[in-house]
Amino acid sequence: MFGASRQVPPQPRAAAVSFPIAKSAAGIAMISGVVNVLALTSPLFMLQVYDRVLASGSVPTLIGLAVLAAGLYGFQAVLDALRGRVLLRIGERFDGDFSGRVFDAVLRVPLLTRVKGDGLQPLRDLDNVRGFLGGNGPTAFFDLPWMPLYLAICFLFHFWIGVTALVGAVLLIGMTLLTNALSQAAIRDVIARNMTRNTLMEAGRRNAEVVRAMGLHAQMAGRWQTANGAYLDANRKAGDVAGGLGSLSKTMRMMLQSTILGVGAYLVIRQEVTAGVMIASSIMMGRALAPVDIAISSWRPFLMARQSWSRLKDLLGSVPHDERFLALPDPEKELRVEALAVVPPGQKAPNLAGVGFSVSAGNALGVIGPSGSGKSTFARALVGVWQPASGKVRIDGASLDQWDRQMLGRHIGYLPQGVELFDGTIAENIARFEPDADPAAIVSAARIAGAHELILRFENGYETQIGESGSALSAGQRQRVGLARALYGNPFLVVMDEPNANLDAAGEAAVVKAISAVRERGGIVVVIAHRPSAIDAVDLVLMLENGRQKAFGQRDEVLSRVLKPAAATASETRGFPASATGLTPLRVIAEAASKQAGAQETKLKEAPDGTH
Structure with a gap:
C-alpha cells in the first residue's frame, strides 16, 4: 500500500564510546606498585627480627628496624588512602563525563524505539559503574599483577615454599574463573527481574488514582509481589554463588597460609631454612593471595559494573551527541511538508504516509480525520518528536534536522494530547x-x-x-x-493536539482566541481537532484517512466537498436533523466521511510530489 515508504527511520551511526579513565589507570598503577613494594615491609621485618635480632640479642638493632618499619608502614598507609581517594574521584569523574549523555539518552530513546522496563536502567547502570570504580574492587585488579613478585620471593626462600605458594595461587585463580562463569547469568537475571518489578511499581504509582478508585490494589499488589519474589529468588541465587565461593576462597587462603607455615616448619626442622624464613613466607603467601581473595569477594559488583558499562556503551553509541548547527534566522515565512511518512518507534510499517502541503505565515491549519488516521503521529512529526522515515518537514526552507534543537525549541509551541x-x-x-x-x-x-x-x-x-x-x-x-x-x-509554529479536549465553553473560547492571536502576529497554528469550535478559527483544513492525506485546502471548500454529505448521513442515522450537523462532533463526521468515501466523487488522487 505504501510502496517505497515502508521503511524504518534511519538510525544514527553508532559512535565509539571509550572508557574515560584509561589515562588515570597509569597513575593508579604506579601508586599500586609502590604500595605493593611497601607491603614487603611486614615479611622482611619479621625475617630480620627472627634471624638477626633474636640471634644477636641486639636491642638497638630491634629499635632501628622498628623505626624503619614504622616509617614504611606510615608511607604505605598514606599511599593506600591516596589510592582510595583517587578511585573515588575517578568514579565521580566517570559520572560527570557520562551523566549528561545518559540523561539525554533516557529522554531520546523512547522517541526512537520501545523501551523495556521503566526506562531508568541507564541511570542505574551509571550508578553501578561509578560505585564500583569508587570502591575497593579496582584495587584488587591493580594488585594482582604483583603476585608474581611475591611468588618469586617465596621461591628465593626455598623451592618447596615457592611451589606451595604457586599451587595456592593457581587454586585461587581457578576459583576466580569459576566465580565468573557461575555469576554472569545470575547477575543478568537479577537485573532483568529488578527492571520488571520497578516497571510494575512505577506503573502503579502513576495510576494510583485508578488503582484506588477501582479497587485494583490487591491485583496490582499481587502482580508486584510475584515480580518481587522472582527478583528475590534470582538475587538469592546470585548471592549464594558469590557468597559461597567467597567463603570458600577465604577458607582456602587460610588453609594455604597454614600449609606454607607447616612446610616452612618442616624445612626448619631439616635445617634447610631459618625460622625467620618460615614466618616471612607465611606472611608473603597471605599478601600474594590477598588480591585474589578481594577479587572474588568483589566479583559480583564487578560483573554488574561490566554488564552496566556494556549496556551504556551500546546505548550511547546508538544515541550520539546532537550535532551543532549554524544558527538560522528566526522563521517568518512558511511551514512546508514534503511527502512525509512516519514510522512510530518500535514499529516497522508507517502509519502516516504521502502527506504534503505548505502553510504560509499568518494561517491556521485544522487537521481532522477519524480515530486512528494518524493525526497525533502527524503532530509529533511536525514538532520533531518523531523522525520521518521519508520526506521532510521544513520551516522557512530548512528541514527540522538542520536546526539546532535548542534554538528550534524556541520557535515551536507544542500542546500534546496528554x-x-x-x-x-x-x-x-x-x-x-x-x-x-x-x-x-x-x-x-x-x-x-x-x-x-x-x-x-x-x-x-x-x-x-x-x-x-x-x-x-x-x-x-x-x-x-x-x-x-x-x-x-x-513561537512561530504552534501545534495543538486536541487543545479543547478537557475544556469547558470558556476554555474553548480561550483556544479560539489563542489561535487568532498567533495568526495576527504572523505565526502558524496547526490544530488537531475533533470539535467544530477549534475548526472555526482556522482557514485551512487537512483531512487524514487511514494514514493518508485525503484532502487539503481552504476550510470551507474542503468541508463542503468532503464532510457535508457524510455529515448528513451521520445525522440521519443517529436521529439528528440535517440542520443540526453543525453541532455534530467532527470525529463522527469524519468517520462517516470515511465510510462514504467510496461513493463520493470528491476523493483526490495523490500528486507525484505527495500533495493533493
Whole structure:
C-alpha cells in the first residue's frame, strides 16, 4: 500500500564510546606498585627480627628496624588512602563525563524505539559503574599483577615454599574463573527481574488514582509481589554463588597460609631454612593471595559494573551527541511538508504516509480525520518528536534536522494530547524552566491562553507548586497551563493536539482566541481537532484517512466537498436533523466521511510530489 515508504527511520551511526579513565589507570598503577613494594615491609621485618635480632640479642638493632618499619608502614598507609581517594574521584569523574549523555539518552530513546522496563536502567547502570570504580574492587585488579613478585620471593626462600605458594595461587585463580562463569547469568537475571518489578511499581504509582478508585490494589499488589519474589529468588541465587565461593576462597587462603607455615616448619626442622624464613613466607603467601581473595569477594559488583558499562556503551553509541548547527534566522515565512511518512518507534510499517502541503505565515491549519488516521503521529512529526522515515518537514526552507534543537525549541509551541507538567511552580512551567524568565512574557502567554485569571485564583498565584505531573491541577487547568507554555515566547509554529479536549465553553473560547492571536502576529497554528469550535478559527483544513492525506485546502471548500454529505448521513442515522450537523462532533463526521468515501466523487488522487 505504501510502496517505497515502508521503511524504518534511519538510525544514527553508532559512535565509539571509550572508557574515560584509561589515562588515570597509569597513575593508579604506579601508586599500586609502590604500595605493593611497601607491603614487603611486614615479611622482611619479621625475617630480620627472627634471624638477626633474636640471634644477636641486639636491642638497638630491634629499635632501628622498628623505626624503619614504622616509617614504611606510615608511607604505605598514606599511599593506600591516596589510592582510595583517587578511585573515588575517578568514579565521580566517570559520572560527570557520562551523566549528561545518559540523561539525554533516557529522554531520546523512547522517541526512537520501545523501551523495556521503566526506562531508568541507564541511570542505574551509571550508578553501578561509578560505585564500583569508587570502591575497593579496582584495587584488587591493580594488585594482582604483583603476585608474581611475591611468588618469586617465596621461591628465593626455598623451592618447596615457592611451589606451595604457586599451587595456592593457581587454586585461587581457578576459583576466580569459576566465580565468573557461575555469576554472569545470575547477575543478568537479577537485573532483568529488578527492571520488571520497578516497571510494575512505577506503573502503579502513576495510576494510583485508578488503582484506588477501582479497587485494583490487591491485583496490582499481587502482580508486584510475584515480580518481587522472582527478583528475590534470582538475587538469592546470585548471592549464594558469590557468597559461597567467597567463603570458600577465604577458607582456602587460610588453609594455604597454614600449609606454607607447616612446610616452612618442616624445612626448619631439616635445617634447610631459618625460622625467620618460615614466618616471612607465611606472611608473603597471605599478601600474594590477598588480591585474589578481594577479587572474588568483589566479583559480583564487578560483573554488574561490566554488564552496566556494556549496556551504556551500546546505548550511547546508538544515541550520539546532537550535532551543532549554524544558527538560522528566526522563521517568518512558511511551514512546508514534503511527502512525509512516519514510522512510530518500535514499529516497522508507517502509519502516516504521502502527506504534503505548505502553510504560509499568518494561517491556521485544522487537521481532522477519524480515530486512528494518524493525526497525533502527524503532530509529533511536525514538532520533531518523531523522525520521518521519508520526506521532510521544513520551516522557512530548512528541514527540522538542520536546526539546532535548542534554538528550534524556541520557535515551536507544542500542546500534546496528554498534557504533562513538571514538578515546580506554574510560572516555571509556563516559562519552560527558562532561567531568569521575563515575568511579563509569562503573564502575556497566560493571558493569551485565557489562563491568567484562573491562575490568580490560586492562593499563591503563579508561584503555586503544582506537584509531580501537575497533580495539584485539574485536567482542564493543566490544559490551560500547557497552552500557555506552548505560547510562551511567541513561537512561530504552534501545534495543538486536541487543545479543547478537557475544556469547558470558556476554555474553548480561550483556544479560539489563542489561535487568532498567533495568526495576527504572523505565526502558524496547526490544530488537531475533533470539535467544530477549534475548526472555526482556522482557514485551512487537512483531512487524514487511514494514514493518508485525503484532502487539503481552504476550510470551507474542503468541508463542503468532503464532510457535508457524510455529515448528513451521520445525522440521519443517529436521529439528528440535517440542520443540526453543525453541532455534530467532527470525529463522527469524519468517520462517516470515511465510510462514504467510496461513493463520493470528491476523493483526490495523490500528486507525484505527495500533495493533493
